[in-house]
Amino acid sequence: MRFEGTDAYVAEKDLTVAVNAAITLERPLLVKGEPGTGKTELAKQVAAALDLDLLEWHVKSTTKAQQGLYEYDAVSRLRDSQLGDERFNDVRNYIRRGKLWEAFTAENRVVLLIDEIDKADIEFPNDLLQELDKMEFYVYETGETVRAKQRPIVIITSNNEKELPDAFLRRCFFHYIKFPEAETLMRIVDVHYPGIKQDLVRAALTQFYEIREVTGLKKKPSTSEALDWIRLLVSDDVSPADLRGNATNALPKLHGALLKNEQDVHLFERLAFMARRNGG
The missing domain is CATH 3.40.50.300 (P-loop containing nucleotide triphosphate hydrolases)
Incomplete structure (x- = not known):
């Protein structure tokens, strides 16, 4: 057994x-x-x-x-x-x-x-x-x-x-x-959403791991939240280019799937404001 x-x-x-x-x-x-x-x-x-x-x-x-x-x-x-x-x-x-x-x-x-x-x-x-x-x-x-x-x-x-x-x-x-590395998380995404566009997954996971590494984050998004977020991205037909362009100067698209308290939302709002002010 x-x-x-x-x-x-x-x-x-x-x-x-x-x-x-x-x-x-x-x-x-x-x-x-x-x-x-x-x-x-x-x-x-x-x-x-x-x-x-x-x-x-x-x-x-x-x-x-x-x-x-x-x-x-x-x-x-x-x-x-x-x-x-x-x-x-x-x-x-x-x-x-x-x-x-x-x-x-x-x-x-x-x-x-x-x-x-x-x-x-x-x-x-x-x-x-x-x-x-x-x-x-x-x-x-x-x-x-x-x-x-x-x-x-x-x-x-x-x-x-x-x-x-x-x-x-x-x-x-x-x-x-331990929290899965990007390669493992891509395999998990493939299991849940077979046939999903790989370029979207790569762009989404790149931003996802960037979000997890932000200093001061109260609650890091989890594997299950990554899956929910990617499902929403597919449902809304978000392009990889939209994600890349969104990464530094605004809240993450559909951020409610990833950020689960107001402190973290305010943190990203401040980071986005500073990026725009600095011409990011």
């Missing part, structure tokens, strides 16, 4: 090595990188390439680790007991299975995505250590132990919003998805 990428996902060799190493070691793969570099999509493509089902657990700031195992609805059980509902007699009626429970009890091996783990409380990763290590957990309400029928392929993503505990990191295989 090896991942080599898919027709819909351009995976660099070091990324495929990381995925296969995590599968071999039977450890979670912790993937970090800038937003929009394909971390979440990686799990989907691994599942597709290996013909496995995908379970997705999208972590929020309010998410607790226990929710990944199960949740016991004591309030509903109390209400049903007061109403004389027969469901009250079986506590299992009030236990809602989480994504880890689903992954552990699936008939076939699955890919489990724990997405943006760094959004949650700092204790969240530590609270999952034993379950991800031993691939089992205890259900206190029923007295049963849930064990994985087969170990899922666990892919965990992080945007580096907060540091993760060392004890958690020790149990993971780590990979950082």
Whole structure:
């Protein structure tokens, strides 16, 4: 069982090595990188390439680790007991299975995505250590132990919003998805938009990387934003010459696809003003 990428996902060799190493070691793969570099999509493509089902657990700031195992609805059980509902007699009626429970009890091996783990409380990763290590957990309400029928392929993503505990990191295989170089990004564009005019792509990516290198930029545009921008350029039939002429004396064309806050828009407005004043 090896991942080599898919027709819909351009995976660099070091990324495929990381995925296969995590599968071999039977450890979670912790993937970090800038937003929009394909971390979440990686799990989907691994599942597709290996013909496995995908379970997705999208972590929020309010998410607790226990929710990944199960949740016991004591309030509903109390209400049903007061109403004389027969469901009250079986506590299992009030236990809602989480994504880890689903992954552990699936008939076939699955890919489990724990997405943006760094959004949650700092204790969240530590609270999952034993379950991800031993691939089992205890259900206190029923007295049963849930064990994985087969170990899922666990892919965990992080945007580096907060540091993760060392004890958690020790149990993971780590990979950082670096921002793709121009040649790789051209391949990604070709995958998403086959047959696109290459001269437009080259002009667009030249300007795109120039934008990313501007000093003082609060949020650098990502891979996904580059794809959106190029799609709009094609839709509006923008010529490569228009892009080259626009690069130094005005905001980038359709800049709303690339610049996502007013600070960066104002930065480019100032740069454009200075370029025009200096005869650029």
